[in-house]
Amino acid sequence: MNLDTVIFIVSAVVAVFGATMMIAQRNPVASVLYLILSLVAQAVCYVQLSALFLGAILVVVYAGAIMVLFLFVIMLLNLRGSEDLGQPPKALSRFTKYTIGILMTLELVFIIKGAPLKAMATGLIGKAPDGFGSVEQVARLMFTDYLYPFELTGVLLLIAVVGAVVVAKSRKPGDPEETQTEETAGTNTNEAGS
Amino acid sequence: MSEYLSVLIFAVTGAAIVLFTFFISKLIRPHNPYPEKGVTYECAEDAIGDSWIRFNPRFYIFALIFVIFDVEVIFLFPWAVAFGELGLFALVEMVIFILILFFGLFYAWKKGVLKWV
Amino acid sequence: MLEIIIIGTLKVIAVVVVVLTCCAYSTLLERKVLAYMQHRLGPIYAGPWGLMQPIADGIKLMFKEDIVPDRSERLMFMLAPIVSFIPALLVFAVVPFSSDFSMFGYEIKGVLSDLNIGVLYIFAITSLSVYGLVLAGWSSGSKYSLLGGIRSSAQMISYELSYGLSIVGVILFANTLSMTEIVNQQASFWDMFIFRQPLAFLLFLTCGIAETNRLPFDLPECESELAAGYHTEYSSMRFATFFVAEYGYMLAVSSVATTLFLGGWQGPFLPPVIWFLIKVFGFMFFYIWLRATFPRFRYDQLMAFGWKVLFPLALANTMGTALWVLLTDSVN
Numbered sequence: 077m078n079l080d081t082v083i084f085i086v087s088a089v090v091a092v093f094g095a096t097m098m099i100a101q102r103n104p105v106a107s108v109l110y111l112i113l114s115l116v117a118q119a120v121c122y123v124q125l126s127a128l129f130l131g132a133i134l135v136v137v138y139a140g141a142i143m144v145l146f147l148f149v150i151m152l153l154n155l156r157g158s159e160d161l162g163q164p165p166k167a168l169s170r171f172t173k174y175t176i177g178i179l180m181t182l183e184l185v186f187i188i189k190g191a192p193l194k195a196m197a198t199g200l201i202g203k204a205p206d207g208f209g210s211v212e213q214v215a216r217l218m219f220t221d222y223l224y225p226f227e228l229t230g231v232l233l234l235i236a237v238v239g240a241v242v243v244a245k246s247r248k249p250g251d252p253e254e255t256q257t258e259e260t261a262g263t264n265t266n267e268a269g270s
Numbered sequence: 271m272s273e274y275l276s277v278l279i280f281a282v283t284g285a286a287i288v289l290f291t292f293f294i295s296k297l298i299r300p301h302n303p304y305p306e307k308g309v310t311y312e313c314a315e316d317a318i319g320d321s322w323i324r325f326n327p328r329f330y331i332f333a334l335i336f337v338i339f340d341v342e343v344i345f346l347f348p349w350a351v352a353f354g355e356l357g358l359f360a361l362v363e364m365v366i367f368i369l370i371l372f373f374g375l376f377y378a379w380k381k382g383v384l385k386w387v
Numbered sequence: 388m389l390e391i392i393i394i395g396t397l398k399v400i401a402v403v404v405v406v407l408t409c410c411a412y413s414t415l416l417e418r419k420v421l422a423y424m425q426h427r428l429g430p431i432y433a434g435p436w437g438l439m440q441p442i443a444d445g446i447k448l449m450f451k452e453d454i455v456p457d458r459s460e461r462l463m464f465m466l467a468p469i470v471s472f473i474p475a476l477l478v479f480a481v482v483p484f485s486s487d488f489s490m491f492g493y494e495i496k497g498v499l500s501d502l503n504i505g506v507l508y509i510f511a512i513t514s515l516s517v518y519g520l521v522l523a524g525w526s527s528g529s530k531y532s533l534l535g536g537i538r539s540s541a542q543m544i545s546y547e548l549s550y551g552l553s554i555v556g557v558i559l560f561a562n563t564l565s566m567t568e569i570v571n572q573q574a575s576f577w578d579m580f581i582f583r584q585p586l587a588f589l590l591f592l593t594c595g596i597a598e599t600n601r602l603p604f605d606l607p608e609c610e611s612e613l614a615a616g617y618h619t620e621y622s623s624m625r626f627a628t629f630f631v632a633e634y635g636y637m638l639a640v641s642s643v644a645t646t647l648f649l650g651g652w653q654g655p656f657l658p659p660v661i662w663f664l665i666k667v668f669g670f671m672f673f674y675i676w677l678r679a680t681f682p683r684f685r686y687d688q689l690m691a692f693g694w695k696v697l698f699p700l701a702l703a704n705t706m707g708t709a710l711w712v713l714l715t716d717s718v719n
Binding site: 103106109112129132135136139141143211 | 460462463503504507508510511514515517518521522525526533537540544564
């Protein structure tokens with residue numbers, strides 16, 4: 077067993093452990109932390125597959141930006157694991173949940189069965205060509221062959237900005253909800269920078 | 271690959287050193303808690319209300335806009351690396367991309383979302 | 388293979404020790420420089436010129452009781468200092484501190500790991516540095532800490548964009564993401580990227596100060612209204628770790644700025660390592676100088692400055708630089 081295999085196994089185990097702990101936690105902030113752990117471990121796996129740019133993006137955008145957003149939402153709603161989780165789910169939603177779960181498990185089994193596991197473990201899979209997955213190559217592809225998807229991403233992000241602004245603006249300063257927030261926060265809302 | 275390995279070793283060593291100092295400190299420091307010590311600091315007054323106060327939802331909006339522009343910035347990195355060989359065409363593409371997003375920023379700006387009052 | 392790992396591990400330990408020592412002595416430098424700027428003497432009792440002061444502080448903090456408040460989230464409260472410290476340290480993995488040299492018959496590289504995505508790696512690590520402060524603020528169970536943590540995260544993400552964009556300006560010239568390669572391209576004095584990217588340099592410096600929560604952007608821990616913000620409740624070694632992490636971030640930003648804009652270890656006469664340290668501590672001096680000079684921003688000013696001034700400016704700089712590169716290329 078060579079070193080690469082060891083690193084792969086460790087990071088894969090950490091990734092799965094993080095993902096499992098994330099859904100097993102009652103405290104949502106702890107969930108976010110485990111998800112970050114899982115994402116960083118996945119980034120290590122990406123780097124091992126010489127997908128450097130993807131690994132970096134995973135850390136910057138997912139672990140660094142989207143998780144901050146998650147944390148803000150959790151802290152904004154003041155969820156601390158002691159919340160009442162509400163009514164137990166209805167029969168229909170439980171049925172959908174389990175069906176989707178079983179389908180995804182089946183899919184996973186087929187994927188794993190189809191993968192050349194033995195070759196992977198012994199490192200028999202051919203080496204990637206030089207510069208494969210490098211930032212330069214990603215750039216060359218992104219700005220030539222995949223030009224339109226790239227520009228469409230821009231439009232998509234624009235729509236996201238507009239959506240965020242609309243969400244922000246739908247709550248006017250005089251809204252009862254806003255004033256209530258101010259009241260519960262007491263004098264400290266001023267500190268928060270309002 | 272050994273380059274990435276040394277980054278891993280580096281991270282592990284750093285964590286080990288911090289944990290080691292924690293451990294040493296645990297051996298030599300006193301441990302004498304009493305109720306007053308565990309009280310939250312609030313200028314020597316008793317803390318009023320819950321510590322986890324609700325804060326301004328504006329923070330959330332900024333985080334949302336940040337995520338969007340972070341994606342834009344990360345796309346600029348490969349573009350800058352390959353710019354030498356891609357040339358004018360890439361510049362035009364990127365200007366279009368940035369103008370689209372800058373329009374978003376401008377919209378947020380004009381709608382007063384970026385204002386912190 | 389074993390040999391490589393042993394050399395690598397030794398190098399890692401050497402770098403960690405040097406970085407930690409630099410952090411410790413940065414605190415002394417800060418206190419001394421601030422003291423002289425305010426007509427005081429600063430620490431003088433521990434050793435000549437107070438040179439033993441950081442060690443004395445360290446020992447003192449080790450002997451202090453570690454208080455965990457009753458209302459805190461225990462586990463995360465204990466974890467936060469480490470989460471804050473590791474990213475600060477990790478930046479140094481890709482910073483070239485010297486040219487390649489040979490020692491005991493081995494050729495040793497002047498950088499821990501010459502990643503070919505070095506700059507992107509730094510951007511990634513910087514984006515993770517938010518969590519230590521947020522966690523500390525959230526888990527402390529104190530209003531001051533929570534406000535400090537939230538303020539710092541909003542501030543750091545707002546300035547992170549311009550931080551990244553100012554680096555892109557340099558990459559446009561360098562056409563590489565490898566830190567070593569970037570240093571090699573700045574061999575002579577006028578090749579330093581500060582002359583080709585002056586605006587990006589200023590942007591990087593400003594955002595770096597905001598990212599490290601230093602004055603005039605130190606709202607997360609302003610002592611007068613938040614009582615040290617996110618680390619109000621910390622004591623003993625956990626507090627010390629936050630302190631080291633803060634100086635570690637400052638050193639990290641300084642060394643990245645040195646590498647990207649001031650030619651890293653390049654310089655005449657003196658050994659490369661000395662040049663590197665001189666430049667880094669020049670930045671550190673600048674940091675402290677700012678602290679002695681400027682009052683603190685107001686929070687709305689801070690956010691407006693980040694989003695409405697720095698970010699558009701950084702975008703314009705990037706596009707302008709690209710155009711400039713294109714024009715000069717077509718002339719040649």
